[in-house]
Amino acid sequence: MAAVDTQAPPSTQCSFLFDAEHEAFRAEVRRYVEQELNPRSDAWDESGRIPREEFLRAGELGLFGLAVPEAYGGSAGDCRMPLVMAEEMARARSRGVSMGFGAHSAIAMPHLVRFGTDEQKARYLADLVAGRRIAALGVTEPTAGSNVAGMKSTVTRDGAGWVLRGEKMFITNSVNGDLFFVAAKTNPAAGHRGVSMFLVERKTPGFSVEELKGKLGRRASDTGRLRFDNCRLPADALLGQENHGFYQIMQCFEHERLVIAGGCVGAADMVLEETQKWVQNRVYGEGTLADMQVTKQRLAKSATELEAARQLVYYCARRVMQSIPSLKEVAMAKAFCAEAAFRIIDDCLQLHGGYGYFDSPVERAYRDIRLDRIGGGATEVMYDIIAKQMGI
Numbered sequence: 001m002a003a004v005d006t007q008a009p010p011s012t013q014c015s016f017l018f019d020a021e022h023e024a025f026r027a028e029v030r031r032y033v034e035q036e037l038n039p040r041s042d043a044w045d046e047s048g049r050i051p052r053e054e055f056l057r058a059g060e061l062g063l064f065g066l067a068v069p070e071a072y073g074g075s076a077g078d079c080r081m082p083l084v085m086a087e088e089m090a091r092a093r094s095r096g097v098s099m100g101f102g103a104h105s106a107i108a109m110p111h112l113v114r115f116g117t118d119e120q121k122a123r124y125l126a127d128l129v130a131g132r133r134i135a136a137l138g139v140t141e142p143t144a145g146s147n148v149a150g151m152k153s154t155v156t157r158d159g160a161g162w163v164l165r166g167e168k169m170f171i172t173n174s175v176n177g178d179l180f181f182v183a184a185k186t187n188p189a190a191g192h193r194g195v196s197m198f199l200v201e202r203k204t205p206g207f208s209v210e211e212l213k214g215k216l217g218r219r220a221s222d223t224g225r226l227r228f229d230n231c232r233l234p235a236d237a238l239l240g241q242e243n244h245g246f247y248q249i250m251q252c253f254e255h256e257r258l259v260i261a262g263g264c265v266g267a268a269d270m271v272l273e274e275t276q277k278w279v280q281n282r283v284y285g286e287g288t289l290a291d292m293q294v295t296k297q298r299l300a301k302s303a304t305e306l307e308a309a310r311q312l313v314y315y316c317a318r319r320v321m322q323s324i325p326s327l328k329e330v331a332m333a334k335a336f337c338a339e340a341a342f343r344i345i346d347d348c349l350q351l352h353g354g355y356g357y358f359d360s361p362v363e364r365a366y367r368d369i370r371l372d373r374i375g376g377g378a379t380e381v382m383y384d385i386i387a388k389q390m391g392i
């Protein structure tokens with residue numbers, strides 16, 4: 001991606017995490033969001049679909065290969081570039097776009113990068129990096145969301161291959177998707193020790209998708225229910241080690257939760273900036289809303305919480321870059337950022353009064369942020385992980 005001569009946003013200048021290359025990338029993603037996505041994304045929110053061509057455009061900009069080896073068309077970076085992308089994409093008018101892109105590149109693809117064989121990577125990665133194929137991760141089931149180990153989908157051996165049966169629920173990119181990373185039990189009696197991951201191509205006979213409509217937020221991203229009716233998979237559809245799928249999912253959660261936390265920071269940052277402008281311009285009596293001490297206090301408190309959230313994410317990123325085990329810290333970041341961003345955006349909407357209740361950046365952000373307390377592991381699940389890591 002070409003470097004752009006734009007000054008780094010003030011919020012990130014003191015992060016001690018990013019260098020000039022990251023800030024040039026940040027400026028380029030911000031330009032992409034403001035000039036290319038924002039003018040068009042309202043229509044995608046309406047239709048509930050990101051056009052496939054937009055995945056090609058994002059692929060062209062290098063957004064999907066940030067943590068992919070160069071041999072497959074990626075730029076082989078560490079977690080910082082995906083974090084910058086998450087922060088900046090979350091500032092978009094439609095967070096549905098960042099959801100579709102993120103489910104593809106930050107949630108599904110890392111499974112292939114980490115656990116795929118050379119043959120699997122050679123078959124799929126270059127197309128995924130370019131946005132020619134779209135990926136989705138299927139873990140959640142109708143009766144097993146937070147309790148991943150409770151999944152009921154099964155895979156049995158069949159000659160040289162496998163047969164997949166079951167269902168997945170709430171899967172992002174299920175309508176647009178070409179390649180699905182699906183978790184199912186290869187040994188149902190073994191609980192979480194019997195889960196394996198499989199690569200399932202859309203054209204597989206017996207595989208069907210039901211689109212789910214009526215989401216609160218993230219509307220541009222498509223969501224669906226997957227059904228696997230005796231789907232025959234080739235022997236090399238197994239991704240990673242048989243019966244190690246649960247551990248693979250947990251390993252990939254670290255990256256997923258880090259970028260979700262980064263997205264929360266980006267979304268709250270954008271709304272806080274908008275709200276500061278709003279209160280300074282909103283006439284109230286002889287002055288503006290910003291003249292009231294309660295407004296100043298409210299925004300100062302939000303800015304303080306936001307900075308704490310940001311620095312917790314950056315602290316986790318540094319740990320992850322140094323390969324320091326960070327299950328607890330990343331769970332803390334995911335929980336803290338989701339809860340803080342929700343509170344901040346709610347407070348900002350309050351300061352917009354009726355104008356915040358109608359279609360506006362703050363109204364969308366309010367709808368869009370709600371998912372962060374549920375998806376990628378609900379806040380309560382994060383607290384469970386933290387407590388367990390504390391030895392409680």
Ligand SMILES: Cc1cc2nc3c(=O)[nH]c(=O)nc-3n(C[C@H](O)[C@H](O)[C@H](O)COP(=O)(O)OP(=O)(O)OC[C@H]3O[C@@H](n4cnc5c(N)ncnc54)[C@H](O)[C@@H]3O)c2cc1C
Binds near residue numbers: 381
């Ligand atoms: C728009 C959207 C997109 C999604 N995309 C994907 C995707 O691409 N791939 C995928 O696999 N999944 C996806 N999900 C699923 C998401 O990860 C799950 O919704 C989430 O993990 C929660 O599971 P659940 O909905 O079954 O809720 P449940 O597991 O039934 O939990 C309901 C609530 O119970 C509480 N709770 C749960 N566990 C505990 C606990 N241990 N202690 C205390 N309280 C608890 C929490 O408040 C939780 O919100 C998506 C969901 C949505 C809404």
